[in-house]
Amino acid sequence: MPDEARSSQEDAVVIPIGTGGRPGRGTGSARPSSAARNLSAARKPAPTPAPKRPRKKPSKPAEPSPAARARVDESTTETSGPAAAPTSTGAPTAGIPVGDWLAALQGAAEEIFGDDWERRAAELMAFARRRLEGDYEVDDYGFDRELTERFFMAALRPIAEKWFRLEVRGLENIPAEGGALVVSNHSGTIPLDGLMTMLAVHDHAHRFLRPLGADLVFQMPVVSSLARKGGATLACVEDAERLLSGGELVGVWPEGFKGIGKPFSERYKLQRFGRGGFVSAALRTGVPIIPLSVVGAEEIYPLVGNMPSLARLLGVPYIPITPFFPWLGPLGMVPLPSKWILEFGEPIRTDAYDAGEAEDPMLIFNVTDQVRETIQHTLFDLLRDRGGVFS
Amino acid sequence: MGRVVLVTGISRDIGRRFARAAAGDPSIDRVIGVDVVPPRGDIGDVSFVRADIRNPVIAKVIAKEDVDTVVHMSVIATPGSAGGRGTMKELNVIGSMQLLAACQKSTTVDRLVVKSTTTVYGSSPRDPAMFTEDMGPKRLPSSGYAKDVYEIEGYVRGFARRRPDVDVTMIRAANVIGPHVSSPLSNYFRLPVIPRVLGFDPRLQFLHEDDLMRVLTHAATRAVPGTFNVAGDGLLTLAQAVRRLGTPTVAMPRFAVGRLGATMRQARLSDFSPEQLGFLTYGRGVDTTRMRTQLGFEPSYTTAEAFADFCRSVRADAHAPERVREGVVRA
Structure with missing residues (x-):
């Protein structure tokens, strides 16, 4: 001894x-x-x-x-x-x-890497090797699951948790499996709310949200390849129905550019919900519609002005002027740290209707309005709950 | 009594190989190959008839040989081999029209198989993720191969309407790839440095050359009228493909890639066409459900396997000089 x-x-x-x-x-x-x-x-x-x-x-x-x-x-x-x-x-x-x-x-x-750093480091090396050799899988839409989980989500997580202090409510309304359509309000000048919703769904509901994006997204270099790798696809009836009937959780922002590029004075006022294409896709595939209300994204870049002629020249819907952009240059691109609340509402079931009713324009408008009203009211409730913008 | 098959476009490698494969099929009696120039390689049991499908002689060939199945695969993709865009268009469109006219007059023909391509769907940012056979291109092709194929498909549909007793099968094949294929896309992947469009990672779908042979034989020996997308399962992105190939790439803006392609075309270095630039920017995917359910065909290679087979041949080519040197040293 x-x-x-x-x-x-x-x-x-x-x-x-x-x-x-x-x-x-x-x-x-x-x-x-x-x-x-x-x-x-x-x-x-x-x-x-x-x-x-x-x-x-x-x-x-x-x-x-x-x-x-x-x-x-x-x-x-x-x-x-x-x-x-x-x-x-x-x-x-x-x-x-x-x-x-x-x-x-x-x-x-x-x-x-924490305690088991050796295993984690080996995993990281294997990941790097697979990426460099092209030995990874993408699905029919170009969704790269591994890259999304390891890279995109990891990069967004600190922004969501530390900067925006994301609070998620109504998680029980997201089905554990099967197709469902998440319909959300859109705001914030650049679609950060979409990214944050993807992260919230991944971290809390352990599913991947497949966002449907405007065709502008797929025209732009870099953005287009990142969007496809992150699971997005074009917002068209064919893709929506294909994803939903494949049992995926699909996210749509029916306000589109009207919602995301609206002036700060009109914050939290929902714009027109397109032509209700998302409702007919949900009716035809019989999946529930989950209304999602996002509070907080409106304040990240308060849009006070626009440069329409320059926007037209560049072929984009608007070029924002905020109190900080373009005056402060890159510094003006830092989003304001508003407090975010995401609330998933009660699912609106569509399986009671038969497939023929998806062609009925009156029904489509009614369901669209129902979804819109639900989101609008939830937004007002959440705003009351939140108190201050940066609290 | 087996079938008598007429194959157009036999002077090109893929047509010749299909004709040989079809001649070996027990349910096919005779295979007649037609083209303006004789095929370069061995055609085995295939009898070659020198005829131009652009003039009415082709009708006499069909009548004289009692042809009951016509396999049309002489649609060429690039003007380089034909000697100019004008000749290419004439060969493709006028040739197809004459062939269809001959088939319409014939009393013996009861089956027509047309090798088309998924290029007819075009490539644009407004495309759905997967094209089904019922969808058309989002923007009508304005020039080149895609326009030719689009027009030919229109004539074939017209023919199918006028002669409902003939089984018309249209095979929309994805980009064919394999060790023996020489197409604009395979030549692109054989470049020593591959130019890519900056910021885009298109989805690509491939069909192995053996599967193309098999699906054409499948269609020629069975009555399966309709239009079918045929492609290997799964997709590869361009980034994945070049990494698997191991070739260095250079990313540049879209207009620069287009400029480079035009320069290389002028210098006869490669046939880099405008529709190919679109394909390499936005990519394309096709849905192959109908291929399985109605056509009853199962490709033996997935997209990734077909590309892996191609990669092996490219690497073997790259090492060819070394092997020659080794052989010389050994001798």
Whole structure:
């Protein structure tokens, strides 16, 4: 027993590599010198096993807590002190010892990936390899599930949680499986509300929302390929019905550019709901319509003006002027940190109607109005609930 | 009594290979190949008749040989091989019209198989994710191959109306790819550096060359009238495809890719057509439900497998000089 204790203490002395070619204590012979033993005996034994592990066995992180890491650093720097002293005559400065580098790398890996950092790092490498070799799958619409989960969602999550402090209500209204149509209000100058809804549905309902986008989205470089990879497809009857009958959760924003590009003075006033194409798609496939009300997106870029002639020149619906854009340049593109509330309403069932009734324009208008009214009223209720814009 | 099959466009590799494959089919008695120039390769049991489908001689051939099945596959995709856009259009459209006229007059023909292409759907940002056979292009093609095919399909539909007793099968094949295929798209993938349109990642669908042979034989030996999309299962994006191929790419704006394509066409380096630029920007997907349910055909390669087979041939070509050198050293 005392032998073991002693050997662990002997091992604990960390001699950094880079002692200028001269063998330091503990490197030449199996038995360290008496001076080394004295040094290690003088140290308190508790933290000493920690520093040996990163060097000898990087496969097992000793202790993940930052306190332990701090102690590791402390002890390595302390031991490097006396070790460096005798070699200073040979090589004046040998830089940071390799052991420290390794410990720092391991610390960083633990910081990023957590406890099972080794498995996570291996997964990340495999992911990178698959991406580079093109060895991944996309579905018929170009949806890249792996990239969406690992990259898009991870990038949006901090914005949603820390910046907009997203609050999600009525999650029980999202069916666990089968097709459903989420219909939402649209606002915010750029469609951040769509992205946030996708994230909320993914994180809380554990399903992928397949957004339907305007054709402008698929005309624009970069945006078009990102949209397809993120699961979006063109807002047309064919795609909507194909997705819904395939059992997917589909998201539509029927206000379109009228909603997203409306002036700040008209905030939270729903615009016309298109021609009700989304209702006929839902009727024909018999899936429920889930009204979604989003509060908070209106305030992220308060649209106070427009540049219609420049917009027409560039072929886009509007070019926004906000109190900060374009005056502050890129800084003006930072959204204001408004408080967001998403409420999924009670599903409106459509399976009671038969397929022939999807051709009935009066029924389509009625259902469209019902959805619109539900969202509008929920918006007013949520605004009352929210209190301040940035609260 | 087997069938007598007339194959047009036999001088091109894919037509010749189909004719040979059809001659080996037990339910087919004789295969007659027709073209203006004799085929370069071995045609086996296929009897070649030198005739131009652009003039009425073709009707005599059909009558004399008692042809009961006509397989039309002489629609060419690029003006380069024909010697100009004018000749290409004449070959494609006038040739098809003459052939259809001959079929209409014939008393023996009871089956017509036309090899069409999914290019007729065009490529635009307004396209649905998957085209079914009932959909048309969002914007009518204004020039080139797509317009020719669109017009030919119109004439074929007219023929089917006038002769309801003839089974007309139209095969809209996705981009055919394979080790032996030389098409604008396969030449594009064989470029040493592949130009891509910046910011777009089109979805591509491929049909393996063997599957094209099989589906044409399938249609020629069975009465399955109608129009069918034929493509391998699944999709590849262009980024995936070039990464699997391992070729370096250079991304540039759309107009620059178009400019480069035009320059290369002028320099006779490659046949990079405007509709191909659209395809490589917006991509296309077709729905193949009807291929399974009505045509009863199952492709043996998925899109990814067909492309993998193509990749192997490209890599083998790339290593060809090394292999020659090795052979010389060994000798």
